[in-house]
Amino acid sequence: MKINLPFSRNLRHQLRQLAKWIAIITPLAIVVGSLNAFFLWLLGKATDFRISTYEQHAWIIYLLPLAGVAIVWVYRKFGKNAEGGNNLIMDEIHKPGGGVPGRMSPFVLFSTVITHLFGGSAGREGTAVQIGGATAQQLGNLLKLDEDDTRLILTAGVAAGFGSIFGTPFTGAIFALEVLTIGKIKFNAIIPALFASVIGNFVTTAWGTHHSHNKLINITDKISVQFNENLHYLDISLIIGKIIIAGMAFGLAGYLFGELTHKVKDTLKAKVKNPYLIPVIGGVVVIIAVNLLGNYDYIGIGVKAYREGGVGINTAFQEGGAEWYSWITKLVLTAITLGSGFKGGEVTPLFFVGATLGNTMAGLLDAPVALFAALGFIGVFAAATNTPLACTIMGVELFGSEYLLYFAIACYTAYYFSGHTGIYASQKVAVPKH
Amino acid sequence: MKINLPFSRNLRHQLRQLAKWIAIITPLAIVVGSLNAFFLWLLGKATDFRISTYEQHAWIIYLLPLAGVAIVWVYRKFGKNAEGGNNLIMDEIHKPGGGVPGRMSPFVLFSTVITHLFGGSAGREGTAVQIGGATAQQLGNLLKLDEDDTRLILTAGVAAGFGSIFGTPFTGAIFALEVLTIGKIKFNAIIPALFASVIGNFVTTAWGTHHSHNKLINITDKISVQFNENLHYLDISLIIGKIIIAGMAFGLAGYLFGELTHKVKDTLKAKVKNPYLIPVIGGVVVIIAVNLLGNYDYIGIGVKAYREGGVGINTAFQEGGAEWYSWITKLVLTAITLGSGFKGGEVTPLFFVGATLGNTMAGLLDAPVALFAALGFIGVFAAATNTPLACTIMGVELFGSEYLLYFAIACYTAYYFSGHTGIYASQKVAVPKH
Numbered sequence: 001m002k003i004n005l006p007f008s009r010n011l012r013h014q015l016r017q018l019a020k021w022i023a024i025i026t027p028l029a030i031v032v033g034s035l036n037a038f039f040l041w042l043l044g045k046a047t048d049f050r051i052s053t054y055e056q057h058a059w060i061i062y063l064l065p066l067a068g069v070a071i072v073w074v075y076r077k078f079g080k081n082a083e084g085g086n087n088l089i090m091d092e093i094h095k096p097g098g099g100v101p102g103r104m105s106p107f108v109l110f111s112t113v114i115t116h117l118f119g120g121s122a123g124r125e126g127t128a129v130q131i132g133g134a135t136a137q138q139l140g141n142l143l144k145l146d147e148d149d150t151r152l153i154l155t156a157g158v159a160a161g162f163g164s165i166f167g168t169p170f171t172g173a174i175f176a177l178e179v180l181t182i183g184k185i186k187f188n189a190i191i192p193a194l195f196a197s198v199i200g201n202f203v204t205t206a207w208g209t210h211h212s213h214n215k216l217i218n219i220t221d222k223i224s225v226q227f228n229e230n231l232h233y234l235d236i237s238l239i240i241g242k243i244i245i246a247g248m249a250f251g252l253a254g255y256l257f258g259e260l261t262h263k264v265k266d267t268l269k270a271k272v273k274n275p276y277l278i279p280v281i282g283g284v285v286v287i288i289a290v291n292l293l294g295n296y297d298y299i300g301i302g303v304k305a306y307r308e309g310g311v312g313i314n315t316a317f318q319e320g321g322a323e324w325y326s327w328i329t330k331l332v333l334t335a336i337t338l339g340s341g342f343k344g345g346e347v348t349p350l351f352f353v354g355a356t357l358g359n360t361m362a363g364l365l366d367a368p369v370a371l372f373a374a375l376g377f378i379g380v381f382a383a384a385t386n387t388p389l390a391c392t393i394m395g396v397e398l399f400g401s402e403y404l405l406y407f408a409i410a411c412y413t414a415y416y417f418s419g420h421t422g423i424y425a426s427q428k429v430a431v432p433k434h
Numbered sequence: 435m436k437i438n439l440p441f442s443r444n445l446r447h448q449l450r451q452l453a454k455w456i457a458i459i460t461p462l463a464i465v466v467g468s469l470n471a472f473f474l475w476l477l478g479k480a481t482d483f484r485i486s487t488y489e490q491h492a493w494i495i496y497l498l499p500l501a502g503v504a505i506v507w508v509y510r511k512f513g514k515n516a517e518g519g520n521n522l523i524m525d526e527i528h529k530p531g532g533g534v535p536g537r538m539s540p541f542v543l544f545s546t547v548i549t550h551l552f553g554g555s556a557g558r559e560g561t562a563v564q565i566g567g568a569t570a571q572q573l574g575n576l577l578k579l580d581e582d583d584t585r586l587i588l589t590a591g592v593a594a595g596f597g598s599i600f601g602t603p604f605t606g607a608i609f610a611l612e613v614l615t616i617g618k619i620k621f622n623a624i625i626p627a628l629f630a631s632v633i634g635n636f637v638t639t640a641w642g643t644h645h646s647h648n649k650l651i652n653i654t655d656k657i658s659v660q661f662n663e664n665l666h667y668l669d670i671s672l673i674i675g676k677i678i679i680a681g682m683a684f685g686l687a688g689y690l691f692g693e694l695t696h697k698v699k700d701t702l703k704a705k706v707k708n709p710y711l712i713p714v715i716g717g718v719v720v721i722i723a724v725n726l727l728g729n730y731d732y733i734g735i736g737v738k739a740y741r742e743g744g745v746g747i748n749t750a751f752q753e754g755g756a757e758w759y760s761w762i763t764k765l766v767l768t769a770i771t772l773g774s775g776f777k778g779g780e781v782t783p784l785f786f787v788g789a790t791l792g793n794t795m796a797g798l799l800d801a802p803v804a805l806f807a808a809l810g811f812i813g814v815f816a817a818a819t820n821t822p823l824a825c826t827i828m829g830v831e832l833f834g835s836e837y838l839l840y841f842a843i844a845c846y847t848a849y850y851f852s853g854h855t856g857i858y859a860s861q862k863v864a865v866p867k868h
Binding site for chain 2 (some may be wrong): 013017169173174184188190191194198389396397401404
């Protein structure tokens with residue numbers, strides 16, 4: 001009776017491969033983690049300048065159209081195919097072709113900061129993912145990696161970008177694989193992606209960056225209805241029923257966000273001849289909206305409310321912390337900002353839309369507010385990006401394990417009801433949802 | 435500008451499909467959850483009878499060879515292809531053919547209880563999965579489901595079985611999908627699987643069944659080294675380095691377990707002409723081992739140590755709670771028990787092997803014992819079944835979210851170093867690991 005141990009045959013090959021990837025991924029993750037730390041620092045400064053410590057600078061919003069023109073001009077003049085953004089990176093992972101241009105990284109970094117400085121409504125994960133992807137491509141070119149290895153390093157770059165921007169490394173690795181195709185995950189790149197995401201997050205944190213969500217929101221403490229082991233089975237069934245109903249709403253909101261962003265972009269492109277007029281229109285609409293609303297709650301990153309009685313992601317976890325129209329207002333303003341040429345991610349706005357919609361659904365369904373805000377936070381994101389697994393895991397990384405099952409039910413319900421599109425045009429459908 | 439809402443086209447189709455699956459899965463999950471509650475109750479009684487409350491019955495181990503003959507006889511005489519077990523279910527999901535026989539469910543339930551009553555070293559998840567799969571097939575036949583729907587209901591049955599036996603519903607759903615192929619997950623059955631797993635676990639719990647791992651092991655309280663935010667980056671790097679080394683050991687242990695189980699089975703089959711002699715040999719070896727060891731720690735389910743100073747899964751989380759030879763002893767005894775015709779699962783023994791190996795590795799590497807026992811608990815299982823994602827999630831469902839990232843690193847490292855075989859012969863390789 002002879003047992004073949006795996007190392008008798010291929011341990012040397014395996015270790016050599018491991019060493020190779022460690023040598024490739026470590027510098028990649030250090031660069032991406034550092035760039036993201038710089039980006040987050042700059043983003044914080046821009047947001048603070050506009051609204052927090054110096055509220056007198058809030059007038060800067062009136063320069064938003066001009067800032068948009070500058071961004072469009074720079075991308076048109078010098079951007080080459082950097083405009084392709086996240087979709088270009090996904091295309092290159094599906095089938096390596098022309099490559100991701102190195103300039104994508106600084107371009108998206110600074111134009112995102114400008115968007116936030118002047119009060120556009122946008123996020124940051126798109127920026128982080130593009131920094132990750134573009135850096136990975138440059139390193140891949142330098143090392144003359146072949147097609148398969150290029151795919152792996154690009155995926156690792158996306159994982160490092162995503163994982164380090166939100167402080168959720170395992171989510172980053174799963175997201176990078178799950179986002180490529182609907183209904184299927186291929187795990188070929190999981191080891192490099194996980195490694196890149198861990199190191200990337202490590203480096204971002206080591207630079208002293210604080211992730212805004214971490215620890216900010218302790219839903220377990222805030223949940224108003226006590227869930228304990230003595231909870232009657234009927235109560236648990238009832239809460240699950242409510243989660244499914246809310247999950248359907250999250251799914252439709254995620255779908256709506258994707259569709260609206262695409263439509264705004266396509267319509268403006270088709271109807272407006274002068275490309276520089278597009279950001280002007282977008283900027284003016286945002287200015288009008290801000291004046292109608294009478295506050296700055298729905299522009300910028302939206303993580304915190306900067307005024308007494310304001311709405312932000314953080315307030316959505318408390319009763320009365322969101323208006324009934326909060327979610328749709330943020331959704332529309334973000335679609336207009338991103339659809340008219342400004343830069344930034346979609347995910348933080350999706351968190352805002354989800355958390356405030358969760359707050360509203362909790363009121364309608366007589367459910368615990370903090371829990372439903374958390375479910376919306378991850379559920380709308382799951383729906384818009386078709387990544388229910390990554391979002392369930394993100395729920396655990398941000399809010400703890402106690403409600404893991406509720407996270408899963410909300411994310412998968414939202415995913416099921418969000419159609420086959422989503423915010424990424426380059427995402428492929430491997431297995432239809434229904 | 436017109437937004438197509440998903441319900442304008444296919445909401446009716448979607449809701450009809452949902453209603454259909456709810457109508458199919460609900461009774462399935464209720465039956466599987468109830469059968470598993472009954473199985474766990476009976477298993478508890480059998481274990482207690484042999485060793486816990488009435489230690490005078492420990493002599494029953496001398497009847498183990500006879501019990502084995504009875505099991506082999508019943509399976510040969512009446513079992514038809516029920517012998518195929520988990521692999522048969524996986525084959526039917528890959529490509530529905532002759533179907534899973536209904537008798538698999540009672541056969542495996544009672545023969546597992548007999549294996550445990552007479553002191554074989556085995557687990558229970560195989561039994562639960564077979565109960566789930568066989569019940570699903572019967573329901574599918576009754577409803578005359580087509581091939582695609584049969585695949586889905588079988589997957590849901592496996593999820594319900596796995597989720598309810600360990601009290602880990604999300605793990606159950608992911609496991610049922612992940613176990614089918616190495617390196618790829620197809621999410622077509624995720625909604626039915628998740629639904630089945632949630633209801634199944636709900637029903638098992640409602641019958642008053644207590645899952646032995648839940649809450650038993652609170653590693654967060656037990657960790658001897660304090661992990662806090664002030665921990666130096668060097669300390670964190672060091673602990674991650676140690677986890678990777680331990681993960682390699684977990685991977686090799688999982689690989690060894692799979693290989694040894696197959697080899698014992700094949701060798702006995704090839705060398706021993708009389709099929710009834712096989713369980714006699716296996717039983718006698720177990721009896722000799724117990725006498726050499728001088729205790730009953732390494733037979734049966736092994737969740738708890740039943741004597742002062744004994745070894746069980748629970749003791750492995752404490753310093754000095756395992757011997758250096760604990761892991762290999764349990765590994766060999768389980769391979770002999772299952773390889774010689776007794777019935778039961780592999781997973782709880784894998785937990786035992788992993789937790790005790792983790793305990794030993796913690797000693798060698800000067801690392802926190804409770805954490806490394808937890809990492810081994812899930813890591814060896816991940817390696818032997820090639821399901822690192824399900825095992826990472828199981829870590830969260832059992833031990834909380836605080837160490838999620840360490841769980842992921844341990845499971846994926848173990849998976850990477852465990853070769854392409856594993857305990858399930860019917861598992862396919864979609865994407866090679868390296």
